[in-house]
Amino acid sequence: MSASHLLALRPPPDIEARIVAFREAHGVRDSAAVPHVTVKARSGLDNDLRWLDLIPAVAAATPPVPVELLAPRVFPNGSALYLPARSPGAVRLHLALLDALRPTRRFGYEGPHMTPHLTLALGRRDMNMDALLDAARQAFPPPLTFTATELVWMRKPGPGGAYRPVQSWTLGGTPDP
Template sequence: MSPSYLLALRPPPEIEARIVAFREAHGVRDAAAVPHITVKARSGLKDDLRWLELLPAVAAATPPIPVELLAPRVFPNGSALYLPARSPGSVRLHLALLDALRPARRFEYEGPQMTPHLTLALGRRDASLNALLDAAGQTFPQPLTFTATELVWMRKPGPGGAYQPVQAWPLSGGAAT
């Protein structure tokens, strides 16, 4: 099976450590092992990697992005427990990536209606996300804020694997780097 890719914003180490500690305390092991906010899902990110050459320009044209992670929620379809991300800048980056990459097909959640979020746990048959929701509410009672400064390319080797960072480009908003 071939790898899959996504483009993301990463929280700073102190927030990442809190999220990783929560996941470890609750035995969560899934593809979201490295905390991130996806700004471009797999559509159009093909194995030929030609799309990589477009990313430095998009990142350079994007200023650092303020992010506020809100109280935990579960998606209505039960697919994930997550921290919603209040971040108009991440949606703008998502739209800029769609414009630059022009994927032949898009997922239904791509576009201006994209819901920026940081996944705490993916839904599985053997896990109760509602029980985890209570624990997450106690662990993350206040919003977490940070400014994302890089666009990160992440790769998952195949089914059962976790997305890992491969390369990052600074968000500089047109400033010289």
């Protein structure tokens, strides 16, 4: 199986440390090991990496993105425990990336209805999501706010791997020539 790519906003070190500590305390080990708010996943982000040429201009044209992390929730299908991210700027960045990348196939969650979020834990059969949700409510009383100043390319090497940062671009910065 091949690598997967996504583009994300990262929280500042203090919020990241709280999330990492929560995951460690609850034995969570999954592909969301590095805390992030995904703004563009997979479609159009092929392993040929030609899309990388388009990203600096989108980042340069996008001002820093305010993010407000809200009370923890579990997706209705139980696939993940997450912090919803209230961020019109993240949605605008997502739409700008879709416009630049023009993927031949889009996922149903892409577009203006995209729900920005920060995954705390992916659902597994052996995980009690109700108990984990209760613990997350205690650990992350809303709101947590930050302003993202970089767009980050994250790569997962394959199944069982975790997304890790590869490269970043300053939001509102000047694209490299």
